Structure formats: C-alpha cells, structure tokens
C-alpha cells in the first residue's frame with residue numbers, strides 16, 4: 744500500500760523565521776518586543792511553540808537567533824554578501840536537531856509518514872527557526888522575500904502577489920499618507936493654494 748504523505752514532512756517552513764523577526768516591531772511610534780523578558784517570551788512561545796514554553800530558558804537563544812536571522816535576511820533583500828560568520832552560526836543551529844522522516848504502520852495496514860526531529864526542545868526549536876531562515880535564501884521563497892519599506896517598519900514578509908510592497912494594509916496606508924505629505928512639502932508651489 745502506498746504511504747500517505749502528510750503536509751508535515753517539509754524540511755522547513757519559511758514563515759517561522761519571518762514570524763521570529765516580527766517579535767520586534769514598531770507600533771504607534773513605540774518599539775514592541777515580544778521577547779523583551781522571560782515572561783513575554785513565555786507568552787509568545789505558548790502561542791506558537793508550546794513544546795518549548797519556558798521563556799526564561801529559551802529567551803537568550805531566541806534573541807541571538809533573531810539578530811542573526813535579521814542580518815542574514817537584510818543582506819538577502821539588499822543583494823549584498825552575507826557575513827560568513829552569520830551564515831556559519833545559523834547553519835550550526837540548523838544542524839542541531841536533524842530532521843528525518845518517521846513511518847508508522849497502523850492496524851488497518853496504512854502507513855503514514857511524518858517529519859520527525861529528535862533532541863532537546865530548545866535545540867529543536869532553534870534548528871527549525873534556523874532552517875526556516877536558510878530556506879528563505881533559496882527559491883521559491885527567496886523571490887518573494889521583501890522588507891517592508893513603510894516609514895519606521897522593520898518587518899520582513901513573503902509577497903502574496905508581485906505588487907505587494909508592504910507587510911500589512913496598515914503599513915500601506917501609512918506609506919501612502921507619508922508620500923502624500925512628502926509630495927506636498929517638496930512641491931515648489933506648496934502653500935500657495937494652487938494645485
């Protein structure tokens with residue numbers, strides 16, 4: 744009998760690294776950091792990675808990885824060379840908990856295949872996040888990776904369609920308003936009442 748393949752077999756999910764970077768963002772002119780302390784980190788982990796929900800233990804690793812991933816993806820969208828030490832550190836973390844496929848037979852004779860990773864939960868999470876960053880450097884994800892160019896926004900996103908320029912509709916609105924005011928203030932006849 745053919746094994747059924749679940750969609751959980753994938754080596755890496757590119758959205759995980761984007762999600763990690765989104766823990767640090769600007770909201771209403773203030774910096775929000777979901778990994779600001781152990782308590783906040785625990786809350787973030789519970790929502791997303793419940794296998795590893797001890798923020799006190801995991802926070803330093805996540806903050807370090809977030810910094811590395813930001814450096815890596817910034818060079819990717821800028822088209823500049825990635826720092827070799829950053830690449831090496833992310834590769835090392837990605838290899839911390841290798842992924843394999845685990846097959847299981849069921850009483851009815853079916854075989855299911857699932858992605859499996861073994862190791863300490865913190866190391867496994869860091870490896871998943873690191874692999875997610877690396878897969879963003881490869882097609883097809885690389886082609887869709889963008890840095891939001893709205894004023895003050897530092898978020899990366901995966902384009903849903905080729906015209907998408909902003910991480911969210913909110914950023915799109917802010918950018919349009921900023922452009923409108925910039926045009927008004929640089930026009931030679933600004934303030935004269937003519938249009």
Ligand SMILES: [Zn+2]
Pocket residue numbers: 891892893896897898909910911914
């Ligand atoms: Zn944005």
